[in-house]
Amino acid sequence: MSGSLVFSQFMGGLTTAMFLFLIASGLSLVFGVMRVINFAHGSFYMLGAYLAWQAVQWVQPSGGGFWLAAIFAAVAVGLLGAVVERFLFRYLYGRDELYQLLFTYALVLILGDAAKFLWGVGQLSVSAPPLLSGSVQILGTTQPLYSLFIVVIGPAIAFFGWYALNHTGVGRMVRAAQMDREMLDALGANVGTIYTGMFVFSAFLAGLSGALVTPIESIVPGMDVLIIVQAFIVVVIGGMGSFWGTFWGSVIYGEVLSFGILIFPGFSLFSVFVLMAVILIVRPWGLFGKPL
Amino acid sequence: MTTELRTGEAVAPAGGIVRSPAAAVPLRTPLVRRIPWTLLVFIVMATVPWLGSRYDTFLAAQIVIDALFAVSLNLLLGTTGLVSFGHVAYFGVGAYVCGILMKTYGVPFVIAFPAAGLGAALFALVSGYFCVRLIKLYFAMLTLAFSQIVWAICYKWNSVTGGDQGVPEIPYPHLHWMLSLPGCGDLSIGDRFYLLALVLVAVSLAVVHRIVRSPFGRVLTTVRDNPERAAFLGINVRAYQLASFVVAGGFAGLAGALYGIFSRGVFADYVFWSKSAEVIIMAILGGMEFFWGPPVGAAALVWLNQAITDYTQYWPFVLGTILLILLFVFPGGIVGGLVAGFRLIQRVGRRRLSPRHA
Numbered sequence: 001m002s003g004s005l006v007f008s009q010f011m012g013g014l015t016t017a018m019f020l021f022l023i024a025s026g027l028s029l030v031f032g033v034m035r036v037i038n039f040a041h042g043s044f045y046m047l048g049a050y051l052a053w054q055a056v057q058w059v060q061p062s063g064g065g066f067w068l069a070a071i072f073a074a075v076a077v078g079l080l081g082a083v084v085e086r087f088l089f090r091y092l093y094g095r096d097e098l099y100q101l102l103f104t105y106a107l108v109l110i111l112g113d114a115a116k117f118l119w120g121v122g123q124l125s126v127s128a129p130p131l132l133s134g135s136v137q138i139l140g141t142t143q144p145l146y147s148l149f150i151v152v153i154g155p156a157i158a159f160f161g162w163y164a165l166n167h168t169g170v171g172r173m174v175r176a177a178q179m180d181r182e183m184l185d186a187l188g189a190n191v192g193t194i195y196t197g198m199f200v201f202s203a204f205l206a207g208l209s210g211a212l213v214t215p216i217e218s219i220v221p222g223m224d225v226l227i228i229v230q231a232f233i234v235v236v237i238g239g240m241g242s243f244w245g246t247f248w249g250s251v252i253y254g255e256v257l258s259f260g261i262l263i264f265p266g267f268s269l270f271s272v273f274v275l276m277a278v279i280l281i282v283r284p285w286g287l288f289g290k291p292l
Numbered sequence: 293m294t295t296e297l298r299t300g301e302a303v304a305p306a307g308g309i310v311r312s313p314a315a316a317v318p319l320r321t322p323l324v325r326r327i328p329w330t331l332l333v334f335i336v337m338a339t340v341p342w343l344g345s346r347y348d349t350f351l352a353a354q355i356v357i358d359a360l361f362a363v364s365l366n367l368l369l370g371t372t373g374l375v376s377f378g379h380v381a382y383f384g385v386g387a388y389v390c391g392i393l394m395k396t397y398g399v400p401f402v403i404a405f406p407a408a409g410l411g412a413a414l415f416a417l418v419s420g421y422f423c424v425r426l427i428k429l430y431f432a433m434l435t436l437a438f439s440q441i442v443w444a445i446c447y448k449w450n451s452v453t454g455g456d457q458g459v460p461e462i463p464y465p466h467l468h469w470m471l472s473l474p475g476c477g478d479l480s481i482g483d484r485f486y487l488l489a490l491v492l493v494a495v496s497l498a499v500v501h502r503i504v505r506s507p508f509g510r511v512l513t514t515v516r517d518n519p520e521r522a523a524f525l526g527i528n529v530r531a532y533q534l535a536s537f538v539v540a541g542g543f544a545g546l547a548g549a550l551y552g553i554f555s556r557g558v559f560a561d562y563v564f565w566s567k568s569a570e571v572i573i574m575a576i577l578g579g580m581e582f583f584w585g586p587p588v589g590a591a592a593l594v595w596l597n598q599a600i601t602d603y604t605q606y607w608p609f610v611l612g613t614i615l616l617i618l619l620f621v622f623p624g625g626i627v628g629g630l631v632a633g634f635r636l637i638q639r640v641g642r643r644r645l646s647p648r649h650a
């Protein structure tokens with residue numbers, strides 16, 4: 001195995017990983033704070049992709065068009081998240097897991113069909129913004145600039161999230177809500193607003209990652225159910241509700257998938273599911289999580 | 293009306309109708325309970341090939357097979373209180389075992405069918421051994437992981453499972469002998485297979501019903517309602533959960549075997565995780581607190597599906613909406629709603645009869 005092949009697989013895995021981190025961090029955050037496992041998170045990601053495509057049709061992707069479209073998609077999905085949390089998720093807190101899983105699955109069905117209704121079943125795609133459409137030579141491999149951008153933006157958001165969670169007033173409230181909702185409520189904090197805010201932020205991240213994935217992957221119906229299983233795997237590996245766990249879980253997932261293709265072609269999907277099962281069996285709370 | 297899916301103490305005994313203390317000693321058995329409903333339903337279902345169209349038989353076959361699948365799931369969900377999000381794995385293992393044995397190796401149905409159940413039960417034993425060690429969400433996640441492992445194997449192991457091509461054209465079992473029975477001379481092979489499936493499902497349901505009502509089944513409900521107390525009474529909770537998991541897996545495998553032949557092929561799509569959600573919806577729609585809930589849910593879902601796809605292609609949208617309404621308004625499902633309605637009528641009737649009000 002040559003060095004440049006290893007490097008290019010590594011970079012490919014890292015790109016996958018950073019996308020998954022953007023998606024799974026929202027899923028993990030909602031689970032960590034509200035104890036709800038949200039199947040519809042993948043649907044938010046899908047809607048982000050479709051909305052970005054839609055916005056690009058309005059403003060041509062020349063210049064800053066793509067970025068405007070991505071921001072528009074993320075904000076729109078965030079707003080949808082606010083509506084969903086205020087009117088539906090409210091009733092899920094503290095319910096047993098069957099209720100939560102089915103409820104959010106119902107949202108998957110509804111949002112999936114809504115997307116089919118609005119945008120049809122054909123494949124759609126968006127071209128990369130002109131600034132990042134080129135590629136560079138690194139260690140004898142050709143790396144698209146766009147992938148490098150994603151590899152940079154992932155850790156940047158991770159760092160931002162870590163800082164916000166651990167060194168700001170809002171982050172302190174969120175951590176308190178995660179530990180003891182009743183106590184925070186009794187101390188006079190508005191837990192309902194914190195929950196809505198967390199949910200909107202998580203939907204925003206999902207919408208943003210959906211928008212950012214459009215130059216790399218085509219937009220198709222069914223991308224919601226495919227991504228949510230991957231996000232589950234990442235969250236399970238890292239530990240549900242653990243922030244850095246989600247980051248490293250994404251990296252492990254991306255690299256196992258990427259090198260798995262090299263070592264056992266055709267069975268790389270198998271290997272990530274086995275990894276998920278093994279982690280659940282050996283350490284159900286994940287590599288970085290704490291036992292519930 | 294309680295909006296909880298399960299409210300701890302207020303849960304009905306699995307597979308049974310809740311009886312209030314007053315109703316436990318009725319003056320005489322109410323008329324509805326004296327009618328042999330199961331026999332009636334069986335007879336009506338058995339006449340479908342003669343009285344209905346070919347399409348009716350097709351729908352009836354789907355209902356019958358889904359009913360067995362949903363009942364097998366409900367052994368976990370309703371009786372034992374385990375939320376499996378990967379039950380389709382055992383359905384899929386059964387379908388592939390039966391399909392591959394019959395198509396590739398030419399094994400007769402008489403052997404391939406039980407082998408499918410055994411294969412699925414064996415896989416349930418291995419995966420369940422790990423699953424029952426986890427609680428709640430982790431249990432659901434691990435069952436999901438195992439089912440996706442099965443899916444990945446089915447999807448990629450070209451030499452055995454046919455990969456994304458699946459195992460097409462599984463032969464029908466030899467059912468020529470049925471033609472010589474009186475009145476069966478002009479039944480198509482599809483009709484004959486439907487009758488065979490109906491009988492096999494009826495027998496399987498009878499066995500599951502027996503299991504649920506046995507002392508073993510009662511222990512399972514104890515484990516569901518209060519695992520700590522069950523353990524304190526000396527019950528090996530995990531062993532009982534595992535036994536339930538294996539039995540449920542085995543019957544799911546039998547349903548899968550029938551489904552593979554019915555749909556003329558086995559494909560990796562059958563094992564994708566969203567199918568697990570569908571079967572849970574069947575159980576909830578019918579009412580998971582009742583033995584006959586899941587079959588009613590299966591029938592309702594198959595019927596609704598075909599009724600709605602006549603009007604619109606957006607069936608998932610309708611299904612999602614039904615599911616939301618169900619969870620908010622009718623957590624007891626169809627059977628739960630019927631029982632509540634029936635008890636209301638009964639209570640009104642009794643009040644009218646009681647001397648104090650006369």
